[in-house]
Amino acid sequence: MIDIAREYRVALPAWVDDELADVPAALPAREDRMRLVHRLADRNWRAGDGGPFAALVAERESGRIVSVGVNVVLASGISSAHAEVVALGLAQTATGAWDLGGEGLAPHELVVNWRPCVQCYGATMWSGVRGLVVAGEGPELEEITTFDEGPVGEDWAGQFERRGIEVVTDVLRDEALAVFRAYREAIDEGEVAVYNARGGAE
Structure with missing residues (x-):
């Protein structure tokens, strides 16, 4: 019998x-x-668990917090353990439903401190949330942090909207950039390592 890992946490x-x-x-x-979200993102990279990213899932109308997530790539050793994926998975665990827009559930929204990367874009779209709230979008995240966010198209928000997911942008954008800049200073000082796969290869 092949000896393989059978779960990860x-x-x-x-x-x-x-x-x-x-x-x-x-x-x-x-x-x-x-x-x-910004508070959690800033604490996260300083604690060494992963990048400067956090997210939460809330009931859209009441604001009841269902889950929070932070990037735990470094803490877990799992490259997909991004803040959005963690928050969505914990929300689905809490509600007992893989579809956060399913019958009998209040509409949920994901709140995150920048436009999702290519992985989290798909995870958000398939999660059932009815809203996505981001602090910002654009090249600043990659320019400041040097992370590779993947090939997300210019029409990223429109694709969500066409699937019934409301997108709200530019919520406390400057505060998000301040967290990223603090993280970049730590990179430049050699205090943290950016964990892009491929070691920067083209």
């Missing part, structure tokens, strides 16, 4: 509990949801 870092200790169960304002 992706979990939130323990420090997330401390960050959520003073957060109410519901954050009705999207700006408040994004502020929490």
